[in-house]
Amino acid sequence: MKDTNIETTVVRTQVERTQYLEHSVPLYLTSSYVFEDSEDMRASFAEEKERNIYSRYSNPNTSEFIDKMVLMEKAEAGFAFASGMAAVFSSLAALLNSGDHIVACKSLFGSTHGLFNHYFPKWNISHSYFKIDELDSIENLIKPETKILFAESPTNPGVDILDLEKLGEIARKHDLILIIDNCFATPYLQNPIVYGADLVIHSATKLIDGQGRVLGGVTVGSADLIKEIYLFSRNTGPSMSPFNAWILSKSLETLPVRLEQHCKNALKVAKFLEKQSAITSVKYPFLKSHPQYKLAKKQMKLGGNVIAFEIKKGLEAGRKFIDSVKLCSISANLGDTRTILTHPASTTHSKLSKTDRLESGITDGLIRISVGLEHVDDIIKDLEQALAAGENF
Known part of the structure; x- marks a missing residue:
């Protein structure tokens, strides 16, 4: 579906049909999956083959939702979370180590501020803020231990716009991971990866669902970075439920x-x-x-x-x-x-x-x-x- 328009992509991207040849993708409400034999099970856990093992890791419904988001955002891979803040926390926690530093725009969602100000300091992860009209000050805030450049655009709640291309240039120059929260724009209105973002985060609870029904979050971007986020999330368990993924995948069709x-x-x-x-x-x-x-x-x-x-x-x-x-x-x-x-x-x-x-x-x-x-x-x-x-x- 890579050569189709976005409206077609979100409607026609789906997991394989079952033997029943259903037109609408069914709900896969299962916590685990069976194996053909002990060797199949061993090879699956060793990641020698790509298949569903346990729904905390992957599920046909979450896979379909992720596939759609990856295509819409022009990304390589993704992982779906129980909420937008689970996506923010897990993506950052997977990539940061004690002693690392974040440079972020000060105009952020309140709970993201909470992470930076109250929780990451517990693990010796520090941050510096720049204002929306002070992008020229960013390079002065970068330290040897700086690893991530983080921003929203449009910002919450002030709907300010940051120059994504400039942020991308700064990130590349200093070998930083650029993460953009694209919640307000959605992949239909804006694709930060085109401007140099390495990862894009969404609270799917908002416009992606569009009807105030379910919670969800998703991070898409570089396959190498998503691999780290996947491994962290596989062990810590912030994954999206199959039911919510089914709802959100359907919601994308009308986005x-x-x-x-x-x-x-x-x-x-x-x-x-x-x-x-x-x-x-x-x-x-x-x-x-x-x-x-x-x-x-x-x-x-x-x-x-x-x-x-x-x-x-x-x-x-x-x-x-x-x-x-x-x-x-x-x-x-x-x-x-x-x-x-x-x-x-x-x-x-x-x-x-x-x-x-x-x-x-x-x-x-x-x-x-x-x-x-x-x-x-x-x-x-x-x-x-x-x-x-x-x-x-």
Whole structure:
């Protein structure tokens, strides 16, 4: 399926049919697999042959999901995880040793900050942060023990765009492993490997599922690096369940058509928000007012479904606005068919100090909206009434 368009690839890539010649791939709800004889079992565990042994290692459903993601991201191999954060942790833990150092963009998902700030230091793994507008400072942060360059683009929650090509050049120059969290863009909108990324990570819980049903994560990239991640994960057990893989593989089949509508809706909502007096700023990658608009147009097919905007009067005003919505959901998730509002300063990034939040671009009045697939006029109507209800912001 390598020569087909992405829309065809995600629909037509599947594991081999069974003797029943089913059209839709069945669920393989089995924890283990049988062997023909003791020699078959020995050879399988010695990895002299490629076959399923135990579903913590591989399963037809997870294999199909991984194959689709590998093709979509133009990667060589991949491994699927129980959640997006399992993918982040396991990928980093598999490749890092005590004494190693990470250089990362400070604009990151809150739980990734938690890993860097609270857990990796236990194993003597340190990090240095650079700001989204300070890519020229990255080389000054690199040490002899630096092993990984890590970033998100677009960032969570501020939807800033990083120059992936420049990050790739820096990584190659200093022999670093470049890892990009591509959750907000998905492989339909952006392929970081094309710009020099060695590994790409996704929280499949978000747009890849697209309906808020299951948790999942996946890392794809270089076969050599994935081999290390696979061996680590085979022993530590963060693998994806067959049921979730089956759901996510099916979800990928509708990803292109869903993303087209998500992005169409999001651009209209962003343009509406730009005109509102109670809002001081709006950031959406395909708005011409976005600081990295030209870069977003270069790297991304469309602007995604997430918008970050600033309510004038800060934290309490932001919370009052969210309390005033009637149609939109109040949730910490994103990428759902339903439009979702989140107030990062009091929720997903509340564990960071105010200084760290501000340095990550998270102000007290920042609202993250994940624009769903409702009719866009109804989404806008709800936001409009919520702004009107909070005129005393």
